[in-house]
Amino acid sequence: MSPKLIYLVLALLSVILAIRLANHLLSVKKYPPGTSITFETQVLAQPKISSRGQQVSLSLPNSQRVSVRMSLNPLLSYGDRVKIEGKVEYFEAEDGAKVAFINYPRFELVKKGTANLFYNLRENIVKFFSSNLSPTHSSLMLGIVFGIKQDMPEDFYKDLQRTGLMHVVAASGMNVTMVGGFLASFFALFLRRQVALILSILGIFFYAFMAGFEPSIVRASIMGVLVFGSQLIGRQNTSFLGLFMAAFIMLFINPSLVLDIGFQLSFMATFGLIYLRPIFYISVRMREFIKKSIIGEDLATTLTAQLFTLPILLVNFGSYSLISILVNAIALWTVPVIMIFGALAVLAGLIAEPIGRLILYFNLPFLLYFEKIVTSFGQVGSQIELKTLPNFLICGYYLLLISLTMLVKKKG
Structure with a gap:
């Protein structure tokens, strides 16, 4: 297919998608505070249990997320289908955003989900880490390896926010993108490019599985797999085409994703890795530095992802850490190592816990290093707020970012 025909098809698909998005955004139903509503939906994540009941994340008919607190009977699980009858209310979060919630509605379990076996496995993993590591290292390991949210010491949590490393312990679309990029760079150091890409794709599948196939993870994984897969058969233009088609299909099926922060972050981070990252390899001197330096690959990956997601982070969270790029560059090289040792420890621990514990201890130096970086830089006042x-x-x-990149590529 000629380039002109490809551009024509892409332009036509863009127009079709724009019409679809405009039609959706104009027809989205709003739910003012106090609106009574009855709807049927699926439990999107494992409920949080407390003495006051269970709290679950659900999706309203307009695809808006809503937090629902309800009684403990019947106890729900990820994947269950429920019918809810209650009133939609809103509270203001710390970042100023309006968050929808429904308190103690009438609800009925329509259909039991099939994910209980998987979540039993996750609970065993949580117990394995919690019984063999300190609370900080346990929550850090669970977040990095499996995207599992576990109670974390408050001071360490705030330090992660201040240093811009929160994405490492969150099951987010941006994290999938960065994990895929790190794995591709890591394997490319000693394997052929095609083999490195295949292993990166397998790594993305494994991460998505262990993160519980949360919607944001699945979407980012689809994008990552299509982009890395297209690189196996073509050049940079093929990667762009793979990313475009992934975004087109997902947005056409579910237009509400265009307002989803996770989708925006994963798309722009992936776009940055495809478009901006190659300029670091134009100069022979820069290419040699990246290959020889421990933090070179991580610095290139972090810089490209964060430059293309900066406006989204500022708009949605109102703050950004000025030392984020530096801290990510000197800390993120440990993430693939922690993930590999963590996964091996779990697999071995499920068979024979002493062997899993032994493998887990090999991770302690890397966990200690990561913790010290976070706590040291977390004391530096470097937040800008908008x-x-x-x-x-x-x-x-x-x-400006795209123009400067084009200029550098042209000169190179």
């Missing part, structure tokens, strides 16, 4: 970010500044930022 209440609002005008749309024209966002557009100008991306135009």
Whole structure:
């Protein structure tokens, strides 16, 4: 197929998608505070249990997320289908966002899910880490390896936020993108490019499985697999095409994703890795530095992902750590190592716990290193905060970033 025909098809698909998104956004039903609603939906994540009941994340008919607190009877699990009858209310989060919630509605279990076996496995993993590691290292390991949210010491949690490393312990789309990029770079050091890409794809599948196939993880995994898969058969243009088609299919099926922060972060981080990252390899001197330096690959990956996601982070969270790129560069090289040892420890521990515990102890130096980096840099006041970010500044930022990248590529 000729390049002109490809561009024509992409332009046509873009117009079709724009019409689909506009039609969806104009027809989305709003739920003002106090609205009575009855709907049927699926439990999107394992409920949090407390003495006050169970709290679950659900999706309203307009695809809006809602937090629902309900009684403990019947006890729900991930994948269960429920019927809810209650009133939608809102509270203001710390970042100023309006969060929907429903308190103690009438509810009925319509159909039991099939994910209980998987979550029993996750519970065993949590117990294995918690019984063999300190609370900080246990929660850190669970977050890095499996994207499992576990109680974490408050001071360490705040240090992760201040240093811009929170994405490491969250099952997020951006994390999938960065994990895929790190694995590809790591395996490429001693394997052929095609083999490295295949192993990266397998690594993405494994991460998605252990993170519980959460919607944001699945979407980012699809994007990552299509992009890495297209690189197996083509050049950079093929990767762009793979990313475009992944985004087109997902947005056409579910237009509400265009407003989903996880989707935006994973798409822009992946776009940055495809478009911006190659400029670090144009210069022979820079290419040699990256290959010889321990943090070179991580620095290139972190810089490209964060440059393309910066406006999204500022708009949605109102703050950004100025030392984030530096801290990510000197800490993230440990993530693949922690993931590999952690996964091996779990597999061995399920068979014979003493062997799993022994493998787990090999991770302690890397966990200690990561912890010290976070706690040391977490004391540095480096946060910038913005209440609002005008749309024209966002557009100008991306135009400038893309233009500068094009200029560097042209000179190279």
